[in-house]
Amino acid sequence: MSxxxxxxxxxxxxxxxxxQLHRGGTIMEYKFSEKVQTLKPSAIRELFKLMVGDGIxxxxxxxxxxxxxxxxxxxxxxxxxxxxxxxAALQYSISEGYTPLREQIAEYVKTNFNIGTEEDAVxxxxxxxxxxxxxxxxxxxxxxxIACDETIFIGSLSAIKANNVKLVGVKGDDSxxxxxxxxxxxxxxxxxxxYLIPNFSNPTGLTMPLERRKAIYEVCKKHDIxxxxxxxxxxxxxxGEHVPAFKSFDDAGIVCYSGSFSKxxxxxxxxxxxxxxxxxxxRGTLLKQFTDVHTNILAQMIVYEYYKNYNIKKHIAEVSxxxxxxxxYMCKLIREKLPKEIKCIEPDGGMFVWxxxxxxxxxxxxxxxKLVSEKKVAIISxxxxxxxxxxxxxxxxxxTVPSMEQIEYGITSIxxxxxxxxxx
Amino acid sequence: MSxxxxxxxxxxxxxxxxxQLHRGGTIMEYKFSEKVQTLKPSAIRELFKLMVGDGIxxxxxxxxxxxxxxxxxxxxxxxxxxxxxxxAALQYSISEGYTPLREQIAEYVKTNFNIGTEEDAVxxxxxxxxxxxxxxxxxxxxxxxIACDETIFIGSLSAIKANNVKLVGVKGDDSxxxxxxxxxxxxxxxxxxxYLIPNFSNPTGLTMPLERRKAIYEVCKKHDIxxxxxxxxxxxxxxGEHVPAFKSFDDAGIVCYSGSFSKxxxxxxxxxxxxxxxxxxxRGTLLKQFTDVHTNILAQMIVYEYYKNYNIKKHIAEVSxxxxxxxxYMCKLIREKLPKEIKCIEPDGGMFVWxxxxxxxxxxxxxxxKLVSEKKVAIISxxxxxxxxxxxxxxxxxxTVPSMEQIEYGITSIxxxxxxxxxx
Numbered sequence: 001m002s003x004x005x006x007x008x009x010x011x012x013x014x015x016x017x018x019x020q021l022h023r024g025g026t027i028m029e030y031k032f033s034e035k036v037q038t039l040k041p042s043a044i045r046e047l048f049k050l051m052v053g054d055g056i057x058x059x060x061x062x063x064x065x066x067x068x069x070x071x072x073x074x075x076x077x078x079x080x081x082x083x084x085x086x087x088a089a090l091q092y093s094i095s096e097g098y099t100p101l102r103e104q105i106a107e108y109v110k111t112n113f114n115i116g117t118e119e120d121a122v123x124x125x126x127x128x129x130x131x132x133x134x135x136x137x138x139x140x141x142x143x144x145x146i147a148c149d150e151t152i153f154i155g156s157l158s159a160i161k162a163n164n165v166k167l168v169g170v171k172g173d174d175s176x177x178x179x180x181x182x183x184x185x186x187x188x189x190x191x192x193x194x195y196l197i198p199n200f201s202n203p204t205g206l207t208m209p210l211e212r213r214k215a216i217y218e219v220c221k222k223h224d225i226x227x228x229x230x231x232x233x234x235x236x237x238x239x240g241e242h243v244p245a246f247k248s249f250d251d252a253g254i255v256c257y258s259g260s261f262s263k264x265x266x267x268x269x270x271x272x273x274x275x276x277x278x279x280x281x282x283r284g285t286l287l288k289q290f291t292d293v294h295t296n297i298l299a300q301m302i303v304y305e306y307y308k309n310y311n312i313k314k315h316i317a318e319v320s321x322x323x324x325x326x327x328x329y330m331c332k333l334i335r336e337k338l339p340k341e342i343k344c345i346e347p348d349g350g351m352f353v354w355x356x357x358x359x360x361x362x363x364x365x366x367x368x369x370k371l372v373s374e375k376k377v378a379i380i381s382x383x384x385x386x387x388x389x390x391x392x393x394x395x396x397x398x399x400t401v402p403s404m405e406q407i408e409y410g411i412t413s414i415x416x417x418x419x420x421x422x423x424x
Numbered sequence: 425m426s427x428x429x430x431x432x433x434x435x436x437x438x439x440x441x442x443x444q445l446h447r448g449g450t451i452m453e454y455k456f457s458e459k460v461q462t463l464k465p466s467a468i469r470e471l472f473k474l475m476v477g478d479g480i481x482x483x484x485x486x487x488x489x490x491x492x493x494x495x496x497x498x499x500x501x502x503x504x505x506x507x508x509x510x511x512a513a514l515q516y517s518i519s520e521g522y523t524p525l526r527e528q529i530a531e532y533v534k535t536n537f538n539i540g541t542e543e544d545a546v547x548x549x550x551x552x553x554x555x556x557x558x559x560x561x562x563x564x565x566x567x568x569x570i571a572c573d574e575t576i577f578i579g580s581l582s583a584i585k586a587n588n589v590k591l592v593g594v595k596g597d598d599s600x601x602x603x604x605x606x607x608x609x610x611x612x613x614x615x616x617x618x619y620l621i622p623n624f625s626n627p628t629g630l631t632m633p634l635e636r637r638k639a640i641y642e643v644c645k646k647h648d649i650x651x652x653x654x655x656x657x658x659x660x661x662x663x664g665e666h667v668p669a670f671k672s673f674d675d676a677g678i679v680c681y682s683g684s685f686s687k688x689x690x691x692x693x694x695x696x697x698x699x700x701x702x703x704x705x706x707r708g709t710l711l712k713q714f715t716d717v718h719t720n721i722l723a724q725m726i727v728y729e730y731y732k733n734y735n736i737k738k739h740i741a742e743v744s745x746x747x748x749x750x751x752x753y754m755c756k757l758i759r760e761k762l763p764k765e766i767k768c769i770e771p772d773g774g775m776f777v778w779x780x781x782x783x784x785x786x787x788x789x790x791x792x793x794k795l796v797s798e799k800k801v802a803i804i805s806x807x808x809x810x811x812x813x814x815x816x817x818x819x820x821x822x823x824t825v826p827s828m829e830q831i832e833y834g835i836t837s838i839x840x841x842x843x844x845x846x847x848x
Contacts, residue, residue: 025675027543028648030703031616033565039710066511074514075506082499087490090498090690119451126550126716133715141457142566159714192455224452251449266514268721279454286463290583291557292550296720297692 035142035164059410060378061401062202062351068319068400069266070306077305081298089298095289096281097124097273098300104307105259105273113234114248115257121281123288126295128232128260128272132195133159135228135256135274138283139192140165146228147185148195149177151385151392153202156195156230166190169387174345176201176208179215186223193226193256198246199234200350203385203396207348210243221252232260235316237349238324253277261303263351264316269299320349326399327353330407337415339422354382356394362421364395367414370421375413459566459588483834484802485825486626486775492743492824493690494730501729505722513722519713520705521548521697522724528731529683529697538672539681545705547712550719552656552684552696556619557583559652559680559698562707563616564589570652571609572619573601575809575816577626580619580654590614593811598769600625600632603639610647617650617680622670623658624774627809627820631772634667645676656684659740661773662748677701685727687775688740693723744773750823751777754831761839763846778806780818786845788819791838794845799837 081089096102102122109115116122125131140146142164148156150169160167168189171181177196185191194216198208208216220227229246247257253276260272274284288294306312330353331346338344341359357364364381371377382394402410505513520526526546533539540546549555564570566588572580574593584591592613595605601620609615618640622632632640644651653670671681677700684696698708712718730736754777755770762768765783781788788805795801806818826834 025677027677027701028645030701031563031648032707033561033563033568035565036562036707036711039707039714063516066515069511069514071506071510071514075503075510078506079499079503082495082502086495086499087493088692090493090495090692091490092487092686092691126720129714130716137457138460139455139457141459144457155714155717158710162711162714221452224455253449253451262516267516268512268514270716270718270720277451277454283456283460283463286582287460287586290463290553290579290586292554292694292716293579294694296550296694296723299720299722 035162038164039158039162056372056376056378057402057406057410057413058378059397059399059402059407060380061398063401064263064267064319064351065322065400067322070310070315073306073310074266074302077302077309078298081301081305085301089301091297093294093297093300095294096285097122097295098297098304101300101304102273104304105275108307109259109275113242113245115245116247116275119253119277120275121278123274123276123281123284124295124300125258125272125274125288126270126292127262127267128230128258129155129159131256131258131272131274132156132228132230133163134284134287135193135226135258135276136160136163136165137287138256138280139226143190144192145189146193146195147182147189147191148387149201149204150387151204151382151394152195152387153197154384156197157385157387160195167387174206175212176206177212177216179212179219182216182219186219186225191223191225193228194220195228195230196246197230197232199231199243200236200347200352202233202350203352203380203382204354205345205347205350205352206354207240207243213243213246214249217246217249217254220254225254227255228258229255230258232258232263233350235264236320236323236351238320238327239348247275253280256280264312264319265303265306269296269302271295271299271303323349323351323400326402326404326407329404330397330399330411333408333411337411339415339418341422342418351398351400353397353399354394355397356382356392359422360393362393362418364391364393367395367417367421370417371413375417377410377413379410379414459586462588463582463586480796480800480802481826481830481834481837482802483821483823483826483831484804485822487825488687488691488743488775489746489824491746494734494739497730497734498690498726501726501733502722505725505729509725513725515721517718517721517724519718520709521546521719522721522728525724525728526697528728529699532731533683533699537666537669539669540671540699543677543701544699545702547698547700547705547708548719548724549682549696549698549712550694550716551686551691552654552682553579553583555680555682555696555698556580556652556654557587558708558711559617559650559682559700560584560587560589561711562680562704563650567614568616569613570617570619571606571613571615572811573625573628574811575628575806575818576619576811577621578808580621581809581811584619591811598630599636600630601636601640603636603643606640606643610643610649615647615649617652618644619652619654620670621654621656623655623667624660624771624776626657626774627776627804627806628778629769629771629774629776630778631664631667637667637670638673641670641673644678649678651679652682653679654682656682656687657774659688660744660747660775662744662751663772671699677704680704688736688743689727689730693720693726695719695723695727747773747775747824750826750828750831753828754821754823754835757832757835761835763839763842765846766842775822775824777821777823778818779821780806780816783846784817786817786842788815788817791819791841791845794841795837799841801834801837803834803838
């Protein structure tokens with residue numbers, strides 16, 4: 001039986017294969033590699049078991065809304081490719097990715113975000129997660145360290161650890177990582193790279209202002225430290241002004257930019273990309289070759305044709321407007337229904353609202369458990385996103401997946417359970 | 425400009441992105457990780473530049489024939505999926521792969537090849553290359569060693585090296601790796617795993633008989649050494665009897681079996697799988713999660729529907745018959761047109777014919793160069809498949825991609841150039 005967890009980008013519970021019989025020998029005692037030994041099934045896996053199923057209102061997800069997929073257009077495009085040009089879509093292809101897509105990405109990010117110089121190149125990856133993972137592998141040997149926000153996406157956190165690379169959480173404020181704290185971390189750790197989600201970060205929803213980006217950049221440049229700029233949500237802005245990417249002012253070639261089509265086209269296609277200096281992309285291309293040869297070529301052609309033949313700007317604007325409505329509604333309800341001790345960060349885009357119990361009195365695990373058992377509402381404890389083992393006193397809410405009705409029921413339920421907990 | 429090399433599973437020459445301008449800073453001196461520093465662009469890349477282009481007859485490839493793809497069926501299936509069930513095909517999915525496909529694979533390999541016990545599980549990977557790479561990562565730390573044939577597929581060889589794992593080439597005979605030689609290698613190296621392509625190996629085309637498999641298995645079992653059984657070509661048999669897989673008698677759970685749909689459905693889909701003990705698959709699933717989240721789900725559904733609704737056995741029989749004709753024709757021409765000093769291994773299946781100059785007098789590099797410049801015929805020097813830096817005195821010919829006419833022209837040309845070289 002398989003237990004599908006439709007939240008975040010990687011959760012699932014052991015699925016069993018049928019039709020297999022035991023042969024009756026003594027199974028070897030496996031000695032796994034050091035880095036694989038340290039991999040732990042995510043701490044929230046067990047929680048997830050309680051959290052997904054019929055009748056559960058999931059504010060715990062990390063998926064795009066199903067309404068956000070251009071499914072008709074993808075069906076049309078795919079039919080066209082597979083009837084007009086099937087061999088190109090089915091045969092082996094080149095490791096750095098489908099050339100028209102790479103050129104299209106280079107032009108798109110240059111025109112729209114001033115990203116890329118003639119020193120840079122594009123590598124197509126199987127999602128931005130692979131781009132991040134490759135950047136880690138390109139620059140870090142086992143035992144090296146990577147700096148990141150104290151509170152950061154669990155998938156990235158686990159990917160870094162899976163390389164036997166140490167994570168160093170750096171303190172921040174509402175504008176993100178603090179440059180002087182980064183300086184301190186660099187002085188005391190073998191830091192090779194800084195990992196950042198500068199736009200609508202997962203889980204906090206925070207966006208780093210330009211001045212802070214420049215300050216962080218200067219610190220990294222001074223110490224020859226790579227910046228892994230993970231930007232899966234950047235185009236899903238529904239309030240405020242665009243903030244230039246690190247990569248847009250990267251005159252020292254220290255930024256590895258990870259982009260994704262998962263949030264603006266469809267995540268199941270697993271198409272993302274890395275933009276970095278050509279020397280870095282050369283190493284990445286070799287790694288890609290030896291890891292999985294190349295990314296599914298049909299999916300690359302689908303993304304290319306979608307951008308070429310349809311109005312991506314309009315699609316993104318529609319998705320963002322759809323998410324804005326949900327985010328605003330969720331934040332309004334939080335202000336109305338949750339105790340005043342709960343402060344939330346209202347995001348300018350992305351997919352998440354981050355709530356913190358400023359009193360520090362609430363046991364978040366208890367909140368999570370009670371919500372599931374008493375209200376059938378799923379949320380994620382902030383503790384799973386913390387790089388050190390401290391307590392976050394926070395929880396993450398997703399607004400892209402639930403309907404408006406589910407958002408209302410969910411937030412109302414959180415309010416009721418919290419009121420009960422504060423009254424204790 | 426992009427230079428597509430349609431041979432083997434990963435070759436390409438640097439492709440440039442358009443529309444990017446230099447920003448004018450001083451680019452950082454990159455310090456790459458140790459394992460990435462040692463990655464070398466394949467030695468044959470430069471040769472490939474000469475080898476592909478208009479008018480070149482390529483016997484150098486490693487792709488399936490374009491005639492071997494069930495392109496109409498794939499177009500039909502894909503249309504059905506994307507109209508009837510688009511969200512499942514486009515949304516995030518689970519890391520171990522599409523459950524119906526995993527169950528289907530488990531049943532297929534059990535029924536047809538007696539592979540799998542109740543202790544085993546299936547993990548879907550992005551091609552068999554990823555399954556092999558994961559097996560290496562699961563069992564090897566940097567500095568560990570893997571044993572393989574002295575002459576082995578360059579992609580696997582590079583993948584192992586990219587993990588900073590040492591390759592130990594083990595001598596073999598016409599039945600493949602010699603058990604006593606493996607014993608010796610184990611005694612003198614920190615070998616954690618043995619990598620084998622037991623059926624129609626790339627590049628030699630050799631198949632290991634059952635008795636030899638059992639002898640190798642016993643050596644590995646005795647020393648707690650994992651067998652990475654890579655079987656991309658196994659179903660493409662066109663002569664002789666099926667030989668049971670290592671995995672079919674694996675009572676100690678030491679075999680990681682890598683399978684692929686690249687040669688029987690389509691390689692561009694990048695769908696492969698690993699079958700191994702559940703404890704190994706658990707580690708692999710975590711690695712998969714942190715590397716690229718999951719394999720393209722549309723592609724997994726396509727493979728599932730193809731096996732479910734079409735006659736895969738008939739398709740494989742047709743492809744094998746098509747390849748048999750080409751292989752036999754190539755071998756017949758080799759006997760007729762090449763000097764008697766050239767001995768070839770006539771394969772029972774797969775995609776390659778391996779030719780060796782028994783006199784040892786021919787400079788294979790010179791042969792390759794002359795064939796390109798004088799005859800516009802591309803072949804691959806056997807030297808690129810050698811684990812130590814010795815000379816192979818061999819070359820690899822592919823018969824799946826070229827037409828019968830191209831095979832005739834190619835072998836005739838090799839004969840002419842060889843005759844010239846022997847006459848010198």
